Amino acid sequence: MMFDLSKKYGSVVTIWLGNTPVVIISGYEALKETMIGLGEEFSGRANYPLMMKITHGYGVLSTSGHRWMQMRKFSLTTLKNFGMGRRSIEERVREEAEYLVEMIKKCKGSAFSPADMLSNAVANVICSIVFGHRFEFEDPQFKFLLQTVNSIFIILSSPLGQIYNVFPKLVSLFPGKHHQLFRDTDKAREYCKHQARSRMNNVDPSCPQDFIEAFVLKMKEEKDKSDTEYHFDNLVSIVWNLFSAGTETTSSTIRHALLLMMKHPDVQERVQREIDEVVGKDRWPSIEDRQKLPYTDAVIHEVQRSMDLAPIAIPHKMMCDTEYNGYVIPKGAMVFPLLSSVLVDSKLWKNPNCFDPENFLDADGRFKKNDAFVVFGMGKRVCLGEALARTELFVFFTSLLQHFTFKAMVPPEELDTKPTNCSFGRMPRTYECYAIPRI
Ligand code: HEM
Known part of the structure; x- marks a missing residue:
């Protein structure tokens, strides 16, 4: 619908959602001029009451202005510097890829649904980064955290969530699943707080081992500053942001990638041939192999481009009145x-x-970069987990295809690969399949 409007009326279109004006920006040039050229002005995050209730207005995903800037800078540097702890991000991803391959091997070629295994694996990477260790899939705390993240998605995409976002006070008066979700998110916040408190007195300042430890060090450093943003409320909400933005996105992309491999067995075979030639079967693929795997790299990019996971990114908000293309877009x-x-x-x-x-x-069959590959967004709000997501997609996808050939339960022509639309994005299908061992 939005696409049709922009084709008809141009690259800047205003629609009204209730009494809120919403400006739709479309096309590469207009997005570049606004999100990058006027990056500051366009850098706010739209306020969704449901997200505000869950994050209490703290963290990085739902905040704007000074708080957002501080928390984003900290999160990016900490994720980047993770090599400084005992293990790099890639090692954490590889460890999880190995567990995932072992789990799938246990299916012994019989039909299974990969959705939960992929979600668990990807969520465990976040656990390893945030808490410093992975969990067994059956661990009750891990299951609780995952179920809560999942409920956020279910409620966000349900009519209840959409009504809550318009009439939060009114909907709060009625019974419904949202109350359970708020109780669960508060419980999960307490768990994160407890984790942080338990590190307060035994972090090695020269070598924080995980995200929480890095944050706790900053809290100590700024403990005498009255206006510091380094406090439990921001920490807990960032942890929550990493879980909610970093699990479903990556795991459903891998799920979709496997579906496309079943739909296009010729592509799957060519990827496997390339992996066999470059990596072989005696070691695990590593990110250093990416340059030597141009076809595989192209396939991963094309999976992401064609699935279009976040068609409207995560809605922004204007930070001030701004003139663009002859229109004044008002603050807010x-x-x-x-x-x-x-x-x-x-x-x-x-x-x-x-x-x-x-x-x-x-x-010549070499990988060709394209600036129009904007699946992670553009400008100041570009996905904070992009580097992690790219590492995960590469390591998980290549490890899976090195070890298995994925086959659908119906002939490829009958497979429907179109993701379904939901209120905040596109949801790839769930399915059962066979994973035939190759090693
Ligand atoms: C395939 C995987 C992923 C895709 C396609 C994706 C895409 C996006 C998009 C489109 C945005 C919004 C950009 C905007 O507001 O204009 C975003 C924001 C964000 N993403 Fe990702 N993402 C992925 C994985 C991850 C991972 C693994 C993490 C966690 C470490 C993560 C953390 C975040 C956060 C925290 C934000 C908010 C940033 C901010 O508000 O400043 N994402 N992502």
Whole structure:
């Protein structure tokens, strides 16, 4: 619908959701001029009452201005520097990929649904980064954290969540699943707080081992500053943001990648051939192999481009009255960056309307970068976990295809690969499949 409006009325369109104006920006040039050229002005985050209730207005995903800037800078540097602890991010991802392969091997080639295994594996990477260790999949605390993140998604995409976002006070008066969700998120916040408190007195200042320890060190450093942003409320909400933004996104992308491999067995075979030639079967693939695996790299990019996971990114908010293209966009207006419009633009892609890895390959079969690959957003709010997500997608996908051939339960022609639409994005299908061992 939004895409049709922008095709008809141009790259800046205003619609009204109730009495809130929403500005839709579409097309690569307009998005570049706004999200990057006017990055500061467009850097606010739209206020969704449901997210506010869950994060209490703290953290990095739902905040704007000074708090957001501080928390974002800290999160990015901490995620980047993780090599400084005992283990790098890649090692944490690889450890989890190995567990995942072992789990799938246990299915012994019989039909299974990969959705939960993938969610568990990806969530465990976040646990390893945040808490410093992975959990057994059956651990009650792990299950509780995962179920709570899952309930956030279910409620966010349900009519209840949408009504709550418009009439929060009224909906709070009625019984419903949202009350259980709020109780659960408060309980999960307490768990994170407890984890942080238990580290307060025994962090090695020269070598924090995980995200919580790095934050706790900053809390100590700034304990005498009255206006510090380094306090439990921000820590707990950031941890929550990493879980909610970093689990479903990556795990459903891998789930979709496997579905596309079953739909296109020729592509799957070519990826496996490339992995066999470069990595072989005696060691695990590592991120250093990526440059030598141009076809595989192109396939992963094309999975992400064609699935268009977050068509309107996460809605923004104007930080001040801003003139763009002859229009004045008022402070506080909601902004939808229509990333979809870039991902299917026939002027920017060889073959935009179907799954075709050639979109990322040059005539000599080398990987071809394209600035129109905007699946992680653009500008100051670009995905904070992009580097982690790319490492996960590469390591999980190559490890899985090194070890298994994925086969659907129906002939490829009958497989429906179209993700379903939901209120905040596109949800890849769940399915059962066979994983035939190759090693
Ligand atoms: C395939 C995987 C992923 C995709 C496609 C994706 C995509 C996005 C998009 C489109 C945005 C919004 C950009 C905007 O507001 O304009 C975003 C924001 C965000 N993502 Fe990701 N993401 C992925 C994985 C991750 C992971 C693994 C993490 C966690 C470590 C993460 C953490 C975040 C956070 C915290 C934000 C909010 C940043 C801010 O508000 O400043 N994401 N992501």
